[in-house]
Amino acid sequence: MGTTFHGPSPWPHITRAIRTRGPRHAAIAYLGQDAPTLLPLRAGDVLVVNASRAAVRAHATSPAALAHYVAAGVRVLSSPNLHTGVIATGRWAVIGSAGASHSSTISDEAVVITDDPEIVAAVRTFINGIDEITEVDQLFLDNATAIWQIGRAVPLPGIGGRNRAEPDFLPTPVTRMFLWHITHYQPGAAEQHERAAHTSLHSTSAGPAAKYQLEWFRIDTPAGRGRGRLQRGDVLLQVTADNEWLYPPAVVDSDPIAIPHTRTAVAHHLRTRIDLEPIAVTDAEVLLADLGHPGPRLRTDHRIVSASLRAALLRLWNL
Structure with missing residues (x-):
């Protein structure tokens, strides 16, 4: 040796x-x-x-x-x-x-x-x-x-005085949160090509276990129904179309990306935690009622304006 x-x-x-x-x-x-x-x-x-x-x-x-x-x-x-x-x-x-x-x-x-x-x-x-x-x-x-491409503007951890960089999953504080239903659709050839270009080439279980991942999220109507446009840093909760499952929070991690050959559809990258599981909507409604929110409107797409309701929703996953 x-x-x-x-x-x-x-x-x-x-x-x-x-x-x-x-x-x-x-x-x-x-x-x-x-x-x-x-x-x-x-x-x-x-x-x-x-x-x-x-x-x-x-x-x-x-x-x-x-x-x-x-x-x-x-x-x-x-x-x-x-x-x-x-x-x-x-x-x-x-x-x-x-x-x-x-x-x-x-x-x-x-x-x-x-x-x-x-x-x-x-x-x-x-x-x-x-x-x-x-x-x-x-x-x-x-x-x-x-x-x-933005350039040199942010100090580095350990060099510019910050001891830890971006350690938290959620923005602090969470000021913009939306609840949207998941829309199932059949992507066209152009979109399939676009999504394939953004798919990881290789995967393996070697090395540390990943805690976060990025996902595609498509919006056919970026604005309307009181939701407004998503922007980087927004927190998104998704509900299945049958109102059965509430998915854990995801953070918008990109500006809108135009979907080819559509008039209004855009996509965003969402940052998600892979260790969080969905919760049944009925169970979530009971838990939120116990936290003082008997009418959380989990079955309606909307922007969640109430700060206390945003905090209660995050507590469902101990966030």
């Missing part, structure tokens, strides 16, 4: 150490556009990054690098609280703080590389235990690309 220290230019040693057989698990907070050269991952590997809105907008994590890994079959996940750099292969562990970027290669960085099996196992356990995880798929990449 051996343990070696590498600095101030460790990237050639990191790249050499991870060129091994078997799946690699990496947690590298920030990725430059040249990350795939420094960190040559392949299908079956797992990569956790900090691709939060702040990190992407500050150009610390590149959507182009993320897209490269996703296309290569790497399972890519984002954690907004990640601020480290560790890698575990079948034999080696790399421990340090180097980001996979050109700026890292010209900075004074340092890592430890070891083949101690206990440390290798501990690094893999650490990576698999990272929380606040969102799967990076094409929907995520579309959002990240739009954020990247």
Whole structure:
């Protein structure tokens, strides 16, 4: 066994150490556009990054690098609280703080590389235990690309004074909440093509368990019936058409996206928590009555204006 220290230019040693057989698990907070050269991952590997809105907008994590890994079959996940750099292969562990970027290669960085099996196992356990995880798929990449184009404007956690970035699922406070019934429809060829282009290319159970995901949500009548237009940050509760099930809150995570060959239909990306289950509407009505809301109007599409009712609805899922 051996343990070696590498600095101030460790990237050639990191790249050499991870060129091994078997799946690699990496947690590298920030990725430059040249990350795939420094960190040559392949299908079956797992990569956790900090691709939060702040990190992407500050150009610390590149959507182009993320897209490269996703296309290569790497399972890519984002954690907004990640601020480290560790890698575990079948034999080696790399421990340090180097980001996979050109700026890292010209900075004074340092890592430890070891083949101690206990440390290798501990690094893999650490990576698999990272929380606040969102799967990076094409929907995520579309959002990240739009954020990247805004430019450098947001400080980074651990650098600009913020200790945790975007740790919460819901906006604080929740001021705009809507209840809409789910509409079942048959998508046309153009829309099927559009949705296929936004579907993740690869999926695997390796690595940390995802807590969040992005979904498509189509609206045929974006305005009307007192609902208004959805905007980024709105909270949406969906009810099945038969008024049987109330789905857990989702957060609108994109501006409206026009559906091809339609006059008014648009789509949004919704951020959802995959660990929350739907509740029977009848059960929800009883629970809300116990919380002081005997007439919550769960069977009617509307904007939920009452702040106390919004809070009571979130309590149904302990949010």
